[in-house]
Amino acid sequence: MTRLFTSFCALVIATGAFAQAGYRPAPENLQSRSQFADCRFGIFLHWGLYAMLAQGEWAMTNHNLNYREYEKLAGGFYPSKFDADAWAEAFRQAGARYVCFTTRHHDGFSMFRTAQTPYNIVDATPFARDAVKELADACHRRGLRVHFYYSLIDWWREDAPRGRTGLGTGRPAEKEDADAYFDFMKAQLTELLTQYGDVGAIWFDGIWDQDENPGFDWRLGELYGLIHKLQPGCLIINNHHLAPFEGEDAQAFERDLPGENTAGYSGQEISRLPLETCQTMNGMWGYKITDQNYKSAQTLVRYLAGAAGRGANLLLNIGPQPDGALPAAALERLDSMGRWLRANGETIYGTQAGPVSPRSWGVTTRRGDKIYVHILDWPDEELFVPVRDERIRQAVRFADKRAVAFSQDKAGVTLRLGEKPAGADCIVELTVGK
Numbered sequence: 500m501t502r503l504f505t506s507f508c509a510l511v512i513a514t515g516a517f518a519q520a521g522y523r524p525a526p527e528n529l530q531s532r533s534q535f536a537d538c539r540f541g542i543f544l545h546w547g548l549y550a551m552l553a554q555g556e557w558a559m560t561n562h563n564l565n566y567r568e569y570e571k572l573a574g575g576f577y578p579s580k581f582d583a584d585a586w587a588e589a590f591r592q593a594g595a596r597y598v599c600f601t602t603r604h605h606d607g608f609s610m611f612r613t614a615q616t617p618y619n620i621v622d623a624t625p626f627a628r629d630a631v632k633e634l635a636d637a638c639h640r641r642g643l644r645v646h647f648y649y650s651l652i653d654w655w656r657e658d659a660p661r662g663r664t665g666l667g668t669g670r671p672a673e674k675e676d677a678d679a680y681f682d683f684m685k686a687q688l689t690e691l692l693t694q695y696g697d698v699g700a701i702w703f704d705g706i707w708d709q710d711e712n713p714g715f716d717w718r719l720g721e722l723y724g725l726i727h728k729l730q731p732g733c734l735i736i737n738n739h740h741l742a743p744f745e746g747e748d749a750q751a752f753e754r755d756l757p758g759e760n761t762a763g764y765s766g767q768e769i770s771r772l773p774l775e776t777c778q779t780m781n782g783m784w785g786y787k788i789t790d791q792n793y794k795s796a797q798t799l800v801r802y803l804a805g806a807a808g809r810g811a812n813l814l815l816n817i818g819p820q821p822d823g824a825l826p827a828a829a830l831e832r833l834d835s836m837g838r839w840l841r842a843n844g845e846t847i848y849g850t851q852a853g854p855v856s857p858r859s860w861g862v863t864t865r866r867g868d869k870i871y872v873h874i875l876d877w878p879d880e881e882l883f884v885p886v887r888d889e890r891i892r893q894a895v896r897f898a899d900k901r902a903v904a905f906s907q908d909k910a911g912v913t914l915r916l917g918e919k920p921a922g923a924d925c926i927v928e929l930t931v932g933k
Contacts, residue, residue, distance in 0.1 A: 519723035519746025527732035531699065532748055535734060536773040537849040538596035538644070539807050540840070543777055543816035544586075545601050545648075545784040546630075548572040548608045550821040556785030559606045559654050563667030566607075566655045573608065573623035581630065581823025587637035589825065593833035594840030596848070597644035599702050599814060602631055602691060604648070604785075605665065607655030611695075615686045618655065635695040644699035646736075647691050649684075651705035651717065656680065660715070662708030681718055685725055692729040700734035700749070701726055707739060719744060736775065742768045752776040756802070757809045758857070774811035778802060780829055786818035793828045796835035797923035803836070803847065804873045804924050808862020810852035839923070846871040846897060846926050854886055861924075870929040871897065877919045885911035889931040897926035 524532070545556050551572050552558045559569050590598055603609045609619035611631035621629055635645045654665030657674035692698055703722075709715040719737075723746035726733055734748035743750050750772045754762035757769050757776065765776075781793045794802075799815065806813040817829045840847065846864055853863025853870050860882060861875035872884055891912050894903040904915040914927055 518744050519720050519727070522723070522727075522746040524748060525727070525731035528727070528734070528748060531732040531734055532773050534644075535597075535699065535749060535775075535812070536810075539812050539847050539850070540593075540595050540803060540836075541597040541599060541644075541646070541775075541812060541814045542590045542593070542595045543599045543648075543784075543814045544819060545604065545786075545816060546819040547601060547604050547606060547610055547785070548576060549604070549606055550786040550819065551576060553786055553788035553821065555783040555787045555790075556601075556604055556606070556818075558785075559668060560665045565669040567669065569606065569668070570608075570618065570623075570655065573618070573620075574625070576620070576624040576821075577626045578630075578819075578821065578823025580820075581626075581628075581633075583630070583633035583637040584640075586634065586819075586825060587641050587643060589830060589833055590638075591641045591643060593837040594844060595643065595815075597646055597699055598634070598638050599646035599648055599700070600631060600634055601648040601650075603650055603653075603687065605650045605652050605654055605705065607650075607653040607659070609687070611691070613687055613690055615683050615690070616656075631691075632695060639696055645695065645697070646700040646702055646734075647695075647698055648702045648704065649688065649691070651684070651703055652708045653680070656683070658683070660709070662705075662715075663711050664708055681721070685722065688722065688725060689729065692726065692733065698730055698733050700736050702751070703735070703737040703739075706737065719746065723747070734773075738777075740764050740767060743770050743772055747772070749773040749775055752811070754778055756805050756857075757811050774809070775814050776806050776811050777814040777816060779816045780832060781818075783818055784816055786820055786826075791828065793832065796832050796839075799832055799836055800839050800923040801875045804864075804875060805857065805862055807847045807850055807864050808852055808857055808873060843897065843924070843926060846873070846928075854889070855884055868931050870931060872914070872927040872929060874916075874925040874927065875923070877916075877925065880916055880918075882914045882916055883911055884914060884929075886929065886931075887911060890933060891929050892932045893928075893930040895928050896920075897928045900928075903927055 549556045612621040612629040613619050638645050653659035654668045658676040658679045660677050736749045738751045750770045753764040755765040760766040781790045783790045803813045850864035850866045853865045855863045860878045861873045864871045894905045
């Protein structure tokens with residue numbers, strides 16, 4: 500993931516290389532977009548050789564590790580506790596509907612069997628198993644959609660174009676060869692889209708690495724065209740922190756809900772495409788042994804509801820341990836979120852952003868004639884909700900269907916809430932009708 504965000508809108512304007520020109524999504528793609536928007540909750544997994552250093556996924560460039568020394572990590576990578584079925588079952592029980600896995604991160608190590616480089620989990624490690632295939636199969640067996648993260652940059656490959664990161668890894672500059680590198684990426688993407696069943700999305704990261712090189716061509720038209728040809732229903736999501744380019748099927752936001760920009764990555768215009776915000780459970784994406792600052796289950800539930808109230812999915816990240824186990828703190832939070840979703844999922848899954856834009860007290864979601872008022876910050880015994888142009892026939896607490904007294908005028912509805920209940924999210928169900 501990125502560390503800094505430098506806007507490079509001029510780069511986008513100056514080149515047509517950022518679009519799949521004339522893109523018209525296939526019917527399968529439109530169906531995938533709808534299914535994606537209904538999911539509302541996915542799990543992100545940052546796992547690779549960097550887990551062994553326990554310093555996060557950027558350790559290679561942050562510490563200027565020589566690429567020939569870094570690659571020696573592969574010889575000791577044996578995650579004996581990796582159990583794809585246990586992972587997938589934990590995600591299903593948590594209420595997630597899809598999983599996005601880092602097939603190749605910026606350190607250049609492929610977590611799947613690939614004929615394009617021996618630097619992969621099957622050929623370079625004593626583990627010698629295809630983690631991507633095992634996880635994809637486990638997810639498919641449980642009805643979880645599979646998304647693949649794929650880095651556009653590479654701090655290990657000698658032919659990879661140099662950007663502003665990974666400059667201290669010792670690769671010889673004379674070996675840089677953009678044509679060879681793009682051929683490599685297209686061949687790997689072909690493998691990912693032909694060997695692992697239905698792929699819900701390819702999730703790109705790294706365009707921002709060339710923000711100081713305005714003439715650089717990422718050849719996204721070629722990459723996007725290849726993906727949509729191989730699997731027309733596969734969505735393309737690109738974490739470039741800008742408004743979507745032509746050929747993309749959903750819009751990503753990093754560490755912020757759409758419309759917010761506290762982390763400095765998400766000031767872009769909100770599109771009409773399906774939306775997804777990615778967030779960490781603790782502070783890092785990849786495993787970091789000193790980072791035990793996990794967000795509480797209540798905070799994560801509120802973030803999930805806040806995303807749904809903005810018409811977005813939450814892609815919640817976990818950094819698995821070097822031994823292949825999921826951290827106990829992450830499993831505890833998944834369990835809590837699963838229990839909450841089993842009770843309240845109706846107000847999240849398959850909903851749209853409600854008629855009231857996000858407020859300091861919370862958000863609204865909607866399904867048919869039901870408006871769900873998610874009260875995340877209890878303001879008072881009464882709450883004014885500006886639902887206009889619709890008659891409220893009934894108001895009840897979603898948890899137990901107890902009636903909530905209310906009054907309505909042209910400006911909206913006032914709910915008489917009474918005593919504050921326990922929990923992360925008090926949900927009031929409004930039924931509208933004539």
